[in-house]
Amino acid sequence: MNTGSDSGAHAPEHERMLVDVACGDLDGRAAAVRALRASCPRCAEELDALAALQSALDRDAAEEQAALAFGRAPLRALRASGAASAPRSTPSAWRRLAPLAAAAGLLALGVVGWRLWDRAQPAGTQGETPLGAEIRAVSPLDGGDSFERYEWLGELEPGDHFELSIHAAGAAPGTPPLFGPVRVGANSYTLRGVELPDAIRWDIERFDGSGMSQGSASTTVRRSPR
Ligand SMILES: [Zn+2]
Known part of the structure; x- marks a missing residue:
């Protein structure tokens, strides 16, 4: 896949790659992502932000799983008795959803939010x-x-x-x-x-x-x- 990573400038293909990363849809493209990170400063920044968001979500997911495991014990008892068909809400389903939540967050936050956040940062080497x-x-x-x-x-x-x-x-x-x-x-x-x-x-x-x-x-x- 052409990532545009040799162009040196941020390109539309980069955004698609970032969305794929956000969705956890990377199969076999880790090297391409590394190349993108190395060649495009803006992508490197967004990948870092994404990683931070992902690890925050992972922490939340771990807490959620603990809570779910605790709450499912009564559901399992119900299912065993045939009284209810338990919802297929499993930790692994949550784990698949977490990257999507991250992606949705990114799309809402990313394009506009990061640029705004960027601008709100103290100036680097600017003139006035x-x-x-x-x-x-x-x-x-x-x-x-x-x-x-x-x-x-x-x-x-x-x-x-x-x-x-x-x-x-x-x-x-x-x-x-x-x-x-x-x-x-x-x-x-x-x-x-x-x-x-x-x-x-x-x-x-x-x-x-x-x-x-x-x-x-x-x-x-x-x-x-x-
Ligand atoms: Zn880029």
Whole structure:
């Protein structure tokens, strides 16, 4: 089968292959899937997401099987007595359905969801990082050498101010910042004497004179390797 894997770009055949993988309909094509993973970054990403989804489903299925096995004991007794024809709901049927459930989830989630999720991720090596409707990060961006100088674009109305705060990259919501929040009445701030890790998320928020938030945004940046 031509997977288009030598073209280097994501192709419609890839999507068909991904759906087959999702359906567990792979017979004898493991090598083709490996080739696809190696040649197409987008497919590699989707295959990883699929594997994660599949193992989550497998965990659920194991729990479901335990519950079914427990619940079937009375059904078996009924069947033995000829009082009922027990439903053919078996763990193996569930195991066949699980990949279909995964596929349905993928089709619903995948094409639109992953793209959206992708876009929601902190920017990689882009130019300017959009930070919301009116605020835009200028520096540092990903690969910035120094975490000393912070600059952003955004208008201040009279009485407004910005607040800058800096978190460890990936810090859970509600975690206190490593620095700030500090009030800033301009579009830049110079930070001195603060040790920061090699990956941070910096947040900038605009407040009006009565302390109401007028927009906020954040960007994650990594120091380039020295
Ligand atoms: Zn692809």
